[in-house]
Amino acid sequence: xxxxxxxxxxxxxxxxxxxxxxxxxxxxxxxxxxxxxxxxxxxxxxxxxxxxxxxxxxxxxxxxxxxxxxxxxxxxxxxxxxxxxxxxxxxxxxxxxxxxxxxxxxxxxxxxxxxxxxxxxxxxxxxxxxxxxxxxxxxxxxxxxxxxxxxxxxxxxxxxxxxxxxxxxxxxxxxxxxxxxxxxxxxxxxxxxxxxxxxxxxxxxxxxxxxxxxxxxxxxxxxxxxxxxxxxxxxxxxxxxxxxxxxxxxxxxxxxxxxxxxxxxxxxxxxxxxxxxxxxxxxxxxxxxxxxxxxxxxxxxxxxx
Amino acid sequence: xxxxxxxxxxxxxxxxxxxxxxxxxxxxxxxxxxxxxxxxxxxxxxxxxxxxxxxxxxxxxxxxxxxxxxxxxxxxxxxxxxxxxxxxxxxxxxxxxxxxxxxxxxxxxxxxxxxxxxxxxxxxxxxxxxxxxxxxxxxxxxxxxxxxxxxxxxxxxxxxxxxxxxxxxxxxxxxxxxxxxxxxxxxxxxxxxxxxxxxxxxxxxxxxxxxxxxxxxxxxxxxxxxxxxxxxxxxxxxxxxxxxxxxxxxxxxxxxxxxxxxxxxxxxxxxxxx
Numbered sequence: 001x002x003x004x005x006x007x008x009x010x011x012x013x014x015x016x017x018x019x020x021x022x023x024x025x026x027x028x029x030x031x032x033x034x035x036x037x038x039x040x041x042x043x044x045x046x047x048x049x050x051x052x053x054x055x056x057x058x059x060x061x062x063x064x065x066x067x068x069x070x071x072x073x074x075x076x077x078x079x080x081x082x083x084x085x086x087x088x089x090x091x092x093x094x095x096x097x098x099x100x101x102x103x104x105x106x107x108x109x110x111x112x113x114x115x116x117x118x119x120x121x122x123x124x125x126x127x128x129x130x131x132x133x134x135x136x137x138x139x140x141x142x143x144x145x146x147x148x149x150x151x152x153x154x155x156x157x158x159x160x161x162x163x164x165x166x167x168x169x170x171x172x173x174x175x176x177x178x179x180x181x182x183x184x185x186x187x188x189x190x191x192x193x194x195x196x197x198x199x200x201x202x203x204x205x206x207x208x209x210x211x212x213x214x215x216x217x218x219x220x221x222x223x224x225x226x227x228x229x230x231x232x233x234x235x236x237x238x239x240x241x242x243x244x245x246x247x248x249x250x251x252x253x254x255x256x257x258x259x260x261x262x263x264x265x266x267x268x269x270x271x272x273x274x275x276x277x278x279x280x281x282x283x284x285x286x287x288x289x290x291x292x293x294x295x296x297x298x299x300x301x302x303x304x305x
Numbered sequence: 306x307x308x309x310x311x312x313x314x315x316x317x318x319x320x321x322x323x324x325x326x327x328x329x330x331x332x333x334x335x336x337x338x339x340x341x342x343x344x345x346x347x348x349x350x351x352x353x354x355x356x357x358x359x360x361x362x363x364x365x366x367x368x369x370x371x372x373x374x375x376x377x378x379x380x381x382x383x384x385x386x387x388x389x390x391x392x393x394x395x396x397x398x399x400x401x402x403x404x405x406x407x408x409x410x411x412x413x414x415x416x417x418x419x420x421x422x423x424x425x426x427x428x429x430x431x432x433x434x435x436x437x438x439x440x441x442x443x444x445x446x447x448x449x450x451x452x453x454x455x456x457x458x459x460x461x462x463x464x465x466x467x468x469x470x471x472x473x474x475x476x477x478x479x480x481x482x483x484x485x486x487x488x489x490x491x492x493x494x495x496x497x498x499x500x501x502x503x504x505x506x507x508x509x510x511x512x513x514x515x516x517x518x519x520x521x522x523x524x525x526x527x528x529x530x531x532x533x534x535x536x537x538x539x540x541x542x543x544x545x546x547x548x549x550x551x552x553x554x555x556x557x558x559x560x561x562x563x564x565x566x567x568x569x570x571x572x573x574x575x576x577x578x579x
Binding site for chain 2: 013014016017018019020021022023024025027028029031032034035036037038039040042043046056104107108110112113119121122123124125126128129130131132133134136137138139140141143145146147148151180184185188189192237240241243244247248262265266269270275278279282283285286289290293
């Protein structure tokens with residue numbers, strides 16, 4: 001009798017919706033918890049162990065070593081090289097990509113331009129292509145003897161560059177590829193941002209006698225600020241994770257000039273099976289991304305004021 | 306008036322130069338794949354093959370076995386797309402419309418995952434999948450891709466605009482929650498499902514690092530993994546590698562060109578997530 005009352009009271013619409021809610025999110029939650037959050041937490045544990053090839057064979061060989069992996073990394077010149085390369089790529093490539101995206105968006109947003117959809121499709125096409133495939137294509141375009149880059153440079157009297165074979169040029173070459181591959185994504189977001197700037201702001205500025213350049217500085221840019229920060233944060237997070245371009249084009253060379261943190265992590269973890277060390281690299285990368293994102297968000301708040 | 310016309314000409318010039326730069330590597334890849342062996346390695350570089358040949362496409366399928374990789378990529382991307390649509394749409398709808406205890410804190414906790422780089426999870430994930438016996442299988446690639454925080458975000462944002470009255474009316478008529486999801490929610494959110502489907506398909510197809518880690522047996526390679534491995538051995542065979550690249554890129558480019566309306570919507574919607 002009591003049980004019946006409880007049951008009747010429990011099966012209210014709210015109870016039903018609540019149960020349904022949990023059932024509906026359960027598959028996604030379980031998958032994300034087991035295959036993402038759990039490994040992330042385990043990664044922190046892994047990074048304080050000496051997990052290596054012997055531990056892959058038999059997990060009983062694992063020993064806790066505390067912060068030794070981190071200390072070792074800080075004394076490892078390869079780590080510092082990978083860190084430097086990653087910052088080089090992100091700090092030059094990121095802003096260059098965002099600037100290219102903004103330029104393309106401004107062109108496509110110009111009032112007089114027709115065939116906008118056509119141009120937008122072409123500009124966006126590199127973004128949907130498979131990175132590994134186009135990295136191989138660019139490898140040939142960068143060929144010192146037969147590649148189109150040097151041919152074009154030769155036409156304006158510049159001597160051939162050994163793009164991927166010269167430690168000074170390999171990273172710029174990878175940055176150029178990344179700009180080409182990725183600018184289309186940010187461009188779309190900038191176009192959406194540009195279209196949301198109220199037209200009367202431009203009209204008012206124009207009545208005040210502001211020309212195109214001043215309108216850009218005083219109307220367009222301030223109104224684009226939120227878009228700018230979104231694009232900046234997303235691009236930088238992605239660029240700190242540089243991997244496939246050097247893997248395919250240079251395998252981190254020449255002389256380690258394009259070895260990125262993720263490539264270093266991959267080699268430590270999956271080539272030499274030093275999973276403990278690799279997990280420490282992954283965690284340091286995470287901290288770098290977190291720190292950089294925090295800096296960007298603070299900058300946004302300061303500028304918004 | 307005259308100044309305006311000068312600006313217009315300059316604008317178009319910039320647009321066309323930009324378009325040429327964007328499309329050139331893709332066009333050259335296609336053109337070189339039809340060149341007879343050796344023609345792509347000449348100076349001055351050639352743009353158009355004078356005797357186009359299909360030889361490299363034949364070789365790609367017979368000698369390099371890329372039909373197999375095409376099949377692997379197709380199976381993995383399709384299965385991930387279908388499963389992730391079901392899993393993410395259920396969760397996204399529930400987070401938007403079903404009131405349950407702990408919903409909002411749960412959603413916030415899950416969102417923190419968006420700032421964690423996937424590489425952090427990869428090493429333990431490899432060990433986990435190894436203990437489950439999923440290394441070197443399709444499932445090793447599929448399972449971690451089945452639920453995505455971004456996908457749940459995308460669906461939730463869209464599903465929020467479903468009117469509550471519509472759902473409540475169905476409840477009063479005695480429809481079960483599962484029935485409501487199938488016959489009211491799914492038809493309403495079709496546009497965003499299309500976006501998510503294309504987005505998932507393309508990013509799974511193009512994904513490189515995780516398949517590279519999980520798949521060690523050549524017969525299970527996806528196209529990008531196979532291509533990266535073949536280029537080591539066949540680096541001199543420019544035309545052959547270009548045929549392989551075309552085969553890898555073409556399916557996603559075709560999907561994009563036909564469904565770009567939905568895809569671009571997805572990019573724009575993604576920009577709100579920040």
